[in-house]
Amino acid sequence: MLLSSLVSAADDIADAVRVQDTVLSRGELIASAASVSSDLGGARRVAVLASPSVSTVLAVTGCLLAGIPVVPVPADVGAAEREHIVTDSGAQAWLGERPDDLAGLPHVPVRRGGEGSSSFTEPAGSQDDTALIIYTSGTTGPPKGVLLSRRALAADLDALAEAWQWAADDVLVHGLPLYHVHGLVLGLLGSLRVGNRFVHTGKPTPAAYAAAGGSMYFGVPTVWSRVVADTAAAEALRPARLLVSGSAALPVPVFDRIVGLTGHAPIERYGSTESLITVSTRVDGERRPGWVGLPLRGVRTRLVDEDGESVQHDGATIGRLMVQSPTLFDGYLGRPDATADAFDADGWYRTGDVAVIDADGMHRIVGRESVDLIKTGGFRVGAGEIETALLGHPGVAEVAVVGLPDEDLGQRIVAFVVASPDGGARPEELIDYVAQQLSVHKRPREVRIVDALPRNAMGKVLKKALLT
Known part of the structure; x- marks a missing residue:
């Protein structure tokens, strides 16, 4: 039952x-x-x-x-x-x-x-x-x-x-x-x-979470960002047993701030409506910032390239994430063609996400193949890596990175940045900052300062709105 x-x-x-x-x-x-x-x-x-x-x-x-x-x-x-x-x-x-x-x-x-x-x-x-x-x-x-x-x-x-x-x-x-x-x-x-x-x-306000007296708390990254911005509310969660973040990538600075204020390294997990939750860090396992953990019981995952061939589990090589699991959906209602397109010939579900897996089986989600995998100048770059680097700059409160069409590069890396309340940084400074933190080819070619990022009800940034 x-x-x-x-x-x-x-x-x-x-x-x-x-x-x-x-x-x-x-x-x-x-x-x-x-x-x-x-x-x-x-x-x-x-x-x-x-x-x-x-x-x-x-x-x-x-x-x-x-x-x-x-x-x-x-x-x-x-x-x-x-x-x-x-x-x-x-x-x-x-x-x-x-x-x-x-x-x-x-x-x-x-x-x-x-x-x-x-x-x-x-x-x-x-x-x-x-x-x-x-x-x-x-x-x-x-x-x-x-x-x-x-x-x-x-x-x-x-x-x-x-x-x-x-x-x-x-x-x-x-x-x-x-x-x-x-x-x-x-x-x-x-x-x-x-x-x-x-x-x-x-x-999901910080005050409501602080007053609830729970042992487990669920939140999306936007919720956790607001919680850690309220020091008293965050510290009130110390008696809890487990803090769980999902529905979007939790920025590493927010992860670190949660640890510092609550004493808890948050659980991160990955899934979708079609697959439910398939990968998660565990209570008794490693909780690595920016990584979503290991396949759950009964779940198998694999990474493939554009030709459907398996890619290395070296923690760096990006591949398309495929899933087989007892948690998978039974199809799209009245959409047999869309259902068939969601699976390969061997029954693996095409998540539409790209990821890396290390030698121990830990997964890091790079993002949606359609918007988070940027092909620029012959390189395959994950938007999330650049976003994490930019969030380490004190002048950046929020950021979303996308690839926009470029006649020379194929796609050029563009960062949409919400400045921190204490004052932001000049676009040129942020571009140089990424070039110092990561490989030079991963630097944004353009930084646009915006008042806010478009988000849905779950706090996910609507990157497709930034592509227009």
């Missing part, structure tokens, strides 16, 4: 889930699941407006316990994209919080279950049944629905529990969106499977 700890535990935890100031007991979750099952009996799939709310928690939990696939819809998504998700997914109703635009679907509110212990048996359907249909960001066209099975979710959560020594006595805290893998699958569903208490802070 996917949520085995929730339905099999003997005790009824009074505060199994807390969302801001609202608390749900384990009994309420199970009773609400029974209500969902009754209200939506026979539904093929339903849409849930995935705001950070108790309604979202009850709707998602109830559907998964009732065996009804869930389509999480971002609460802040535009009308056109919302209509596409609802239409493309074939959702038959909105469950839980009512959206402003129903997009032609009926709305079914969640009936909150009563207090006290309740029993509910998860349906005996196949573990290969679809549990979630999560839509991609749509950077290469309309968002695609990623089919995630109950089996894949369970395999990933169990592998992470092993790597992180995640247990029922933990208290997991985060304030991330509940429509992505990070906040929804790892945060909420992971807690319900492991059996630990789950706290959602509404927003």
Whole structure:
């Protein structure tokens, strides 16, 4: 069963889930699941407006316990994209919080279950049944629905529990969106499977994290950057057991600052909507700044060149990252061609990312092949290496490096820099700084000072917006 700890535990935890100031007991979750099952009996799939709310928690939990696939819809998504998700997914109703635009679907509110212990048996359907249909960001066209099975979710959560020594006595805290893998699958569903208490802070502010009293904290790099900028909030996390960063690369200066203020070297991990989490540093292993660790249990990875040949695991040679794993998705909904393109002839998933692997199997993600691998003057350069170097300059607060078309070089390296509050540096100074830190051919040919970098809801820089 996917949520085995929730339905099999003997005790009824009074505060199994807390969302801001609202608390749900384990009994309420199970009773609400029974209500969902009754209200939506026979539904093929339903849409849930995935705001950070108790309604979202009850709707998602109830559907998964009732065996009804869930389509999480971002609460802040535009009308056109919302209509596409609802239409493309074939959702038959909105469950839980009512959206402003129903997009032609009926709305079914969640009936909150009563207090006290309740029993509910998860349906005996196949573990290969679809549990979630999560839509991609749509950077290469309309968002695609990623089919995630109950089996894949369970395999990933169990592998992470092993790597992180995640247990029922933990208290997991985060304030991330509940429509992505990070906040929804790892945060909420992971807690319900492991059996630990789950706290959602509404927003991932430093003050909220400091006040939560958790043993595990999840955050994206933007969250951790803000936490370490608040010394008192960061130091309040010292009693925690584990700090986890994901969804984008954690800048090395932020990693070092976390260690200095909290006493914890953060866990970094790597994955995607299609593969879930496949690589992570471990509680009992090395946590190297800028590296995301080793393959999880059951996961195999390989690096290949443009011809599909394996590349060296020497910690320096960049290759396309391929994955085989029990956590992989079952395809894109209604997109057989896109599904076929995502895999090679031997069943390896093409992640679209480029990486390096060292002799010990540690992985470093260079970034997306489309925007983070820069081919300049005959060299293959990773944007992340240049970004890390620039972040070491006191005049740089944030940076994104891309390759722009160049008639002579093929691509020229361009750095978009947000200056530090204490004052930035001249572009020429930053170019020279990189040339001194790295090989000369890795220096930016141009530095553009900007007020802010474009980001999505998870804090990822939208580099394609910088290519125009």
